[in-house]
Amino acid sequence: MTDKVGVFLCKCSDNIAARVDIEQLSAELKLEEDVAFVKSHELLCAGHGQEFFEEALKNSDISRVVVAACSPKDHESTFQKCMNHVGKNKFLMQMANIREQCTWVTSENDNAYAKAKALTRAAIRRVKLHEQLVEKEIDCHTEVVVIGGGIAGVESALLASGDGRKVTILEKSPSLGGMVTKLEEAAPNMECAPCMVSPRLSLIDENDNINVITNCDIEEIAGYLGNFEIKVKKRARMVDADACIGCDECIQACPVEVSSAYDYGMSSRKAVDVLFPGCFPNCAVVDTSVCLKTTGGECNACVEACPMEAMDFSQTDEIEVLRCGAVILSTGAEQFDPVELSQYAFDANALENDIYTYSQFARLTSNHGPTGGSVVKQNGEAPKRIAFVHCVGREQLGYCSGSCCEAAFGLGLAAMSGDETTSVVHFVSDVMCGGELGSMLLERVNQKNRTRTVDSDAMWSKVMSGLGSGVQEITQPSFMVRVDNINEVSVTTDNGVSAVRYSVAGKSYGIAADMVVLVTGTQPSKTSTELMRMLDLAATRGGFAAADHPILRPASSSLDGVFLAGSVMGGKNISESIISAKASAGGALSKLVPGRKLSLKSIVAYADEELCSACELCVQVCPYSAAKIDVNRNISVINEVLCQGCGTCVATCPSGAVTARHFTDAQLDAEISEVLHG
Amino acid sequence: MAEVKLLTFVCNWCSYGGADQAGGLKIEYPSGVRLVKVMCSGRVDPQLILQGFRKGADGVLVLGCHPGDCHYKSGNYSAQKRMLLLEPLLAQFGIESDRFQLNWVSAGEGERFGKVVNEMYNKVAALGPLKLTDSAVKEETA
Structure with a gap:
């Protein structure tokens, strides 16, 4: 095996040959000590060119090759494949870009010649120092863990398990389904939300490849593609999930009533309960923080009531460790809490005064919500006017959440499906409700509102007079008021009727509303x-x-x-x-294929144990968290699965301990010296 | 103007593509502009730049992805921080500040690539060939 380099010069028809005398360049390069042969071709990338290339290398003892031709962006992979075909290591081939960087941009032929020669010589010097890199493959887990069992988690699990792959869904609450289960009709097309979700949950139930763990917390999670480890705490349910049939007997018997977080405090639930009717798994769960039996009291009501003997107070929290190749994070978001802002009167008496967040309001439209789906005030009466104040928290959050407008318009429409005298006004600044379906939703809200006439009785007048001058009474309301500054819209309340103050075109106005809905941003x-x-x-x-x-x-x-x-x-x-x-599911499926190993990048960095002093600078600059300090050995270890090969750690390392494969200091030094020569 | 060499470090994802596009558009620039590819501008160690000056570069240009567009997310920011530290050091070696520049060129900016290298080349050419004093070289290599 010779250490000399085989050089191929491509004429690229006339793209290179018209400016650079290939015969002369060939003759000159042949004289170089490191060069075994120089061969030129009309069009090396063409089929006959590739054959020519492979023929010259086949059965030869040449292992290192330079191709002086076009940009490697065009044909590096072409010649790398040719190297593979003839049993050579593809990393021992280097291209010199003498077309894009030379003949196409240089005016004088002499200059182009000199530059082409320098670039080719630099490639020769460089390839002499190349290492035979190996394309590594490692074993990997192909299972997928989905964290968060809302609609996004459910859908990703269904797709990811489609080809028989094992998927586990981890959910904090006792049931899958998430936020969508709290809605009745989902914007923009006002489709029945439970009708969409229930069949999807049934599919999860029927799917043997999907394992569901609800009522759990994640204690630890670490790892990288192909190799994650997740420590899960399964909270004791105090109910045998296999025995429970979800019959409600325990719930009826339980004497403890507490405020329901699922209904945002608008209803009560029992210490043993299901999250919502038709939840999955359809199994009761004991809230051990309020249950008499688990808080030292004496009660056995649920145990006695259960016809299935499913209550099991011997259960304790369990730890399970899961291993998987990919994680789908679908843990959702929360709503901004308007309690932080005094301008909306969202205080302890907010509910009493019929001031709601739109998440709370959504529960009023739900058939299994606190009012059984009737949009009524706390006193049970139908509202005359509902004011939706948009963009609550937008200024504090610093961004538009993008999804609340549509949901709020949907709720406004749902609110008008009951009493014929209810009208809805939305106070907005920018409306984020686009597309065909979004536009149709806006039209529907507007149309419905036009059929309403506002009743101006004494109650309204009182509020109006209380507001003082500049108060406008809307008798035929537009459904949407575009205000000057949405952050300055404020709500005051008096005797069950609220006033919303705002300004339009520099003039201050106010209107009365007997229900106010705060459309809060997402955080x-x-x-x-x-x-x-x-x-x-x-x-x-x-x-x-x-x-x-x-x-x-x-x-x-x-x-x-x-x-x-x-x-x-x-x-x-x-x-x-x-x-x-x-x-997400597609990403996980395509990266991890059962039966196949995980191919790693060859051009990655590694740290030398002897030279590394664990100063952590590489850890700080790595954009992929690939560099980590091994505390036992007190050195930096660069994870070759995570490393993407940028080399930033190499330039940062003060001890020269990190090397970037294929871009080593020696290789770059050699290239720099030669590229400047001549 | 004198014939000079402008060593130009280009990253694999943005500026190398910009240079290729300049080629495709046949945008002329002096043959003294010589490119060396790295995966990311973040790989450009100040040592490589000093090596360039020592081996005959009259100017050095480092071209990365635009801020916010780095293929490796933050490599170009690392490069920027490092180059800020290098600049005062160059003066100590008697290398004028106009002989070095960090700039950004995307893969779609062939014209910008031509403009940046031509302007930088002209600046360096106006200064003429770099004369590193022996002591400066020795000091650095010591």
Whole structure:
């Protein structure tokens, strides 16, 4: 085996040959000590050119090759494949770009010749120092774990399990389904939400490849593509999930009533309960923080009532460790809490005064909500006018959540399906409700509102007079008022009627409303934030999980192998959530194929144990969290699965301990010296 | 103007593509502009730049992806921080500040690539060939 280099010069028809005398260059390069042969061809990338290339190398003892031709962006992979065909290592081939960087941009032929020679000689010197890199493959887990069982998690699990792959869904609450289960009709097309969700949950139930763990918390999560480990705490349910048939007998018998968080405090639930009717798994769960039996009291009501002997108070929290190749994070988001802002009168008496957040209001439209689906005031009467104040918290959050307008218009429409005298006014600044379906929704709200006439009785007049001058009484309301500054809209309340103050075109107005709905923005959930911290995921300015690339890789997180689905990335409507869920599942499926190993990149960095002093500078600059300090050995270890080969750590290392494969200091030094020569 | 060499580091994703596009558009620039590819501008160690000056570069240009567009997310920011530290050091070696520049060129900016290298080349050419004093070279290599 010779260490000399075989050189191929491509004429690229006349693209190169017209400016550079290939015969002369060939003759000159042949004289170089390191060169075994120089062969030129009319068009090396063409089929006959590739045959020529392979023929020259086949059965030869040449292992290192330079191709002086076009840009490697065009044909590096072509000649790398040729190298493979003839049993040579593809990393021992280097291209000199003498077309884009030389003949196409240089005016004088003499100059082009000199530059082509320098570039080719630099490639020869460089390839002499190339290493025979190996394309490594490692074993990997192909199972997928979906964290968060809302609609995004459910849809990604269904798709990811489609080819028989094992998927586990981890859900904090006792049931799958998430926020969509709280709605009755889903905007923009006002489709029945439970009718959409229930069949999807049934599919999960029927799917033997999907394992569901509800009522659990994630204690630890770490790893990288192909190899994650998740420690899950399964909270004791105190109910045998296999025995329970969801018959409600225990719920009826339970003497403890507490405020329902699912209904945002607008109803009560029992200490043993189901999250909502038709939940999945359809199994009761004991809230051990309020149950008499688990808080030291004496009660056995549920145990006695259960016809299935399913109550099991011997249960304790269990830890389970899961291993998987990819994680889909679909832990959702939370709503901004308007209690922080005094301008909306959203205080302890807010409910009493019929001031709601739109999440609360959504429960009033739900058939299994606190009012059985009737939009009525706390006193049971139908509202005459409902004022929706949009963009609550937008200024504090610093961004438009993007999905609340549509949901609020949908709720406004749902609110008018009951009493014929109810009208709805939306106070908005920018309306984010686009597309065909969004536009149709706006038309429907407007049309419905036009049929209403506002009753101006004494109650309204009283509120109006209380507001003082500049108060407008709307008798035929437009359904939407575009205000000057949405952040200055305020709500005051008196005797069950609220007044909303706003200004339009510099003039102040106010109207009376007997129900006020605060359309709150979306903020990162605590669960999402905690998981992002554990996985060291990059966050957006608002604190949501950031996409690896907002346009090109919108469902990939900053850590390879962790995908993002739904509003963990920021406010999303249902269809957007499902699109991202399916994109996530697709990402996991295509990266990890059962029976196949995981191919690793060859051009990665590695740290030398002897030279490394564990100063952590590489850890700080690595954009992929690939560099980590091994505390036992007190050195930096660069994870070759996570490393993307940028080489930033190499330039940062003060001890010269890190090397970038294929871009070593020696290789670059050799190239720099020669490229400047001549 | 004198014939000079402008060593230009280009990253694999943005500026190399910009140079290719300049080629495709046949945008002329002096043959003294010589490119060396790295995966990311973040790989450009100040040592490589000093090596360039020592081996005959009269000017060095580092071209990365535009801020916010780095293929490796933040490599170009690392490059920027590092280059800020390098600049005062160059003066100590008697290398004028106009002989070095960090700039951004995307893969779709062939014209910008031509403009940036031509302007930089002209600046360096106006200064003429770099004369590193022996002591400066020795000091650096010591």
